[in-house]
Amino acid sequence: MLVTLHLEETKQQAKRLEQCLDRMGEGSSTLKDAGGKIIAMGQSISGIFAGDEVMKGSLASYTFEHMEIASYKMLIAAAGEIGDAGVQRACEENLREEEAMADWLESRLGTVTSEFLRRDERDADSAK
Numbered sequence: 152m153l154v155t156l157h158l159e160e161t162k163q164q165a166k167r168l169e170q171c172l173d174r175m176g177e178g179s180s181t182l183k184d185a186g187g188k189i190i191a192m193g194q195s196i197s198g199i200f201a202g203d204e205v206m207k208g209s210l211a212s213y214t215f216e217h218m219e220i221a222s223y224k225m226l227i228a229a230a231g232e233i234g235d236a237g238v239q240r241a242c243e244e245n246l247r248e249e250e251a252m253a254d255w256l257e258s259r260l261g262t263v264t265s266e267f268l269r270r271d272e273r274d275a276d277s278a279k
């Protein structure tokens with residue numbers, strides 16, 4: 152499942168960013184904390200995909216990916232301003248993965264909604 156793959160990608164992204172900070176000679180503990188939080192959020196969001204929380208999960212995931220996309224675009228611009236090509240490349244790589252995940256989620260929104268509504272109808276019928 153792409154969600155599981157993206158969780159792995161997120162861990163790699165955190166490492167990529169840690170390496171950037173290490174190169175810049177700054178402690179990466181803050182980024183490690185942030186990376187840990189992002190991974191935890193990703194895990195909790197992927198857990199939401201089960202059961203009848205699928206609609207909220209899809210909405211939260213799609214929103215979260217776009218927050219990440221905006222963050223990477225800002226970081227790429229900032230790295231460009233200070234002329235740090237390494238940070239720019241790392242953030243561009245992360246950005247591509249985030250955009251791929253957001254595209255995949257977007258492509259599933261209609262199907263997920265239809266499936267949820269059909270299941271909801273079936274549950275209501277069987278409760279009669």
Ligand SMILES: [Fe+2]
Pocket residue numbers: 157161215216219249252
């Ligand atoms: Fe993501």
